[in-house]
Amino acid sequence: MNGQPNPIVTLSFAFALEIIEFCDQLEEKRKYTLANQLLRSGTSIGANVKEAQAAESKKDFVHKMKIAYKEAEETIYWLKLCEASKSYPNPNRLLLQLETLLKILGKIISTSKKTLAL
Template sequence: MKKFVRSRQLLKSGTSIGANVHKAQNAESKADFIHKIKIATKELEETKYWLILCEKSNSYPTHKNLSSKVNELGLILYKILSTSVKFRKEN
């Protein structure tokens, strides 16, 4: 049972990124949008953590392309966040 803790956490945090981005698309305000994107970035960082643990473990299969895709998604989310915060301050 313990073996599946990492994979379960990885699944939860990884799918939470998309769920929060999806919720952000229907935000009630700019502040709500930013809040939901911030949650998505926190889940992204947690996903990176679980991927690192899986990569360092001999008992979990790893896929380097997955880490690369998560990093790319992070660049996108952080750009969305910084642009949204900047735009909010200007208005």
């Protein structure tokens, strides 16, 4: 590594911290099932991004980034359920952060796949 901060690692880690706080709010409202699902998918994004940094090959890197992307999509689902439910905290800020993460992950995946084809 070149010692430079990696933006996707930094962003996905910060997002995981935000998800933990949001899940704490859900648990305070006794929304345990949704909190558990959201905690798993929301923190898995960053875990997969971090794991991709030590990938064994470019193909492995792309695979792990795709998993992170899928986890982000699942997280959107759980947050949208919160958004649509009257007695849940508002997840709009998290949804906006996820849009950014998905754009970056998508770009990383597409760029990496292009270099695989070369």
